[in-house]
Amino acid sequence: MDFEEKLKKAINRGEERSSNRREDREQKKLSREDLKNRHNEFRLNLSDHIEKSLKKLIDHFPGFEYETIYGDRGWGGAISRDDITRSASGKSGSFFSRLELTVRPLNEFHVVNITGKGTVQNKEMFNWNYFKDIPETDSEEFKKKIDTWILQYAEQFAAR
Numbered sequence: 001m002d003f004e005e006k007l008k009k010a011i012n013r014g015e016e017r018s019s020n021r022r023e024d025r026e027q028k029k030l031s032r033e034d035l036k037n038r039h040n041e042f043r044l045n046l047s048d049h050i051e052k053s054l055k056k057l058i059d060h061f062p063g064f065e066y067e068t069i070y071g072d073r074g075w076g077g078a079i080s081r082d083d084i085t086r087s088a089s090g091k092s093g094s095f096f097s098r099l100e101l102t103v104r105p106l107n108e109f110h111v112v113n114i115t116g117k118g119t120v121q122n123k124e125m126f127n128w129n130y131f132k133d134i135p136e137t138d139s140e141e142f143k144k145k146i147d148t149w150i151l152q153y154a155e156q157f158a159a160r
Contacts, residue, residue, distance in 0.1 A: 032110075035134050039106045042137060046114065047075040049143050050101045053150050054079050057099070061157060064097075074102030074115065083121070095121040099153045101146060104131075112137045114146065118153045125156050 051068070054077045058064045064079040078100035086092045097120050104113040111131040118126035130145050 076102035
């Protein structure tokens, strides 16, 4: 094989490699778009579940106010209340309680991530974080986790 033939084969191999890379990028781009769409579905579904569940908790503990959370911190909701107490000796105090649950925005790791923070009478009781890869994510599993967190918070708040 002379130099001219070797040169043509080298050029063909290079063009094939370039074509394969382009195809790989297109497939990854489509899969990223699919991941983004699936994350949005989970976000909408889970944030709706968070709102409904927190509002049910408010029914059992009057005085809490509901707040919708959206944006850079994630999507979800929070409930909070301020309590003022007065003792027999005339001393008074102010206590803050809050439960916040959010679905975090999509990131480079392509996971569904829910977070929660629970404060009861000025004491942080919980700081939760749960995540799974988007392809392995099951909405029902996340809903159960959210329900568990809310139940744990309700128990701690009732025990105060």
